[in-house]
Amino acid sequence: xxxxxxxxxxxxxxxxxxxxxxxxxxxxxxxxxxxxxxxxxxxxxxxxxxxxxxxxxxxxxxxxxxxxxxxxxxxxxxxxxxxxxxxxxxxxxxxxxxxxxxxxxxxxxxxxxxxxxxxxxxxxxxxxxxxxxxxxxxxxxxxxxxxxxxxxxxxxxxxxxxxxxxxxxxxxxxxxxxxxxxxxxxxxxxxxxxxxxxxxxxxxxxxxxxxxxxxxxxxxxxxxxxxxxxxxxxxxxxxxxxxxxxxxxxxxxxxxxxxxxxxxxxxxxxxxxxxxxxxxxxxxxxxxxxxxxxxxxxxxxxxxxxxxxxxxxxxxxxxxxxxxxxxxxxxxxxxxxxxxxxxxxxxxxxxxxxxxxxxxxxxxxxxxxxxxxxxxxxxxxxxxxxxxxxxxxxxxxxxxxxxxxxxxxxxxxxxx
Numbered sequence: 001x002x003x004x005x006x007x008x009x010x011x012x013x014x015x016x017x018x019x020x021x022x023x024x025x026x027x028x029x030x031x032x033x034x035x036x037x038x039x040x041x042x043x044x045x046x047x048x049x050x051x052x053x054x055x056x057x058x059x060x061x062x063x064x065x066x067x068x069x070x071x072x073x074x075x076x077x078x079x080x081x082x083x084x085x086x087x088x089x090x091x092x093x094x095x096x097x098x099x100x101x102x103x104x105x106x107x108x109x110x111x112x113x114x115x116x117x118x119x120x121x122x123x124x125x126x127x128x129x130x131x132x133x134x135x136x137x138x139x140x141x142x143x144x145x146x147x148x149x150x151x152x153x154x155x156x157x158x159x160x161x162x163x164x165x166x167x168x169x170x171x172x173x174x175x176x177x178x179x180x181x182x183x184x185x186x187x188x189x190x191x192x193x194x195x196x197x198x199x200x201x202x203x204x205x206x207x208x209x210x211x212x213x214x215x216x217x218x219x220x221x222x223x224x225x226x227x228x229x230x231x232x233x234x235x236x237x238x239x240x241x242x243x244x245x246x247x248x249x250x251x252x253x254x255x256x257x258x259x260x261x262x263x264x265x266x267x268x269x270x271x272x273x274x275x276x277x278x279x280x281x282x283x284x285x286x287x288x289x290x291x292x293x294x295x296x297x298x299x300x301x302x303x304x305x306x307x308x309x310x311x312x313x314x315x316x317x318x319x320x321x322x323x324x325x326x327x328x329x330x331x332x333x334x335x336x337x338x339x340x341x342x343x344x345x346x347x348x349x350x351x352x353x354x355x356x357x358x359x360x361x362x363x364x365x366x367x368x369x370x371x372x373x374x375x376x377x378x379x380x381x382x383x384x385x386x387x388x389x390x391x392x393x394x395x396x397x398x399x400x401x402x403x404x405x406x407x408x409x410x411x412x413x414x415x416x
Contacts (some may be wrong), residue, residue, distance in 0.1 A: 043377060052373060067238065073272060075282050081174040107241075109239070117135055122188055134218060149201060165195045169197060305349055310393070345398075352389055
């Protein structure tokens, strides 16, 4: 089959497919719907996963590429029912503020951030919020947490040690407590304790964190003494000095904590060192599982569309048997007939793919505009959506196409 003949057959096949859609709206509509659903799932979920991936990567990068975390418990997929037998980490001693002080004294460490999270009510004049997130940190928290002070300042080390009742508000807290007025210098009641507002905090939205909630930030000692925050679940973030490798800093922190806890050389660590690589590894496993589920749902939609292709194309072959006989009698080859029917099937599913792609793009736009997820359609999703839909048409349309191509022209001409 020459290139000119192939192009002619393609144009004719597309035209026949469009005519078939007009003549058999229900059958064609069901086929297009099945393919559209499959493609929509791939595009919409792919856009959201891409957006979340970008947000998570950016959030981890804001803490510094060499930053790591010391925790009582590791992050893993191991079964844990809450007992010490299945949750071996429950035997580990809790981290303390003194542990953070030991790390801070190491020459290889630039910053150590101890943090405790709790909840409290917040009140400013007539505005009352029954429960907000309260994050408490040591003084140099901005070196690890990313973000910036938008206005005012953060607290000092001396204020942290003294348990000064000062607070920094995120955007949501400013909006809900103060509206359009400037909060700096005013007083917010957290729990039953007055805190002076000294700054506002700005951080890129993280769809997996609590940065999108009403959150306030206070010195750690103020949380312990003023809000009765229990230092049972202290998290410690560690940032090495410039020029010091992450692995060297991890070795120093590990040796210091093992020495403080008097662990023998043969004993395992009773704490966990969590690197950003490990966080991304666990995150990728979660996303990978989600992606498999997404592909399964998409495959169901494409299968429905494929079955519809077989049905509508078999009917089309039957209805056009005499026409096929005439075309063969006039010199059309079996290859040309096969090509035209495959093009017709691919056109049907291609239209479904285009509709699914458009709907997925619309959902991505809505999510990006209204939620803290920077949904973005990757080029791979576009290629997979259009390519997958066309491949579905060719794969499921090949049986009817072969049937049409193999018709005996004499028998076909006699068909009524």
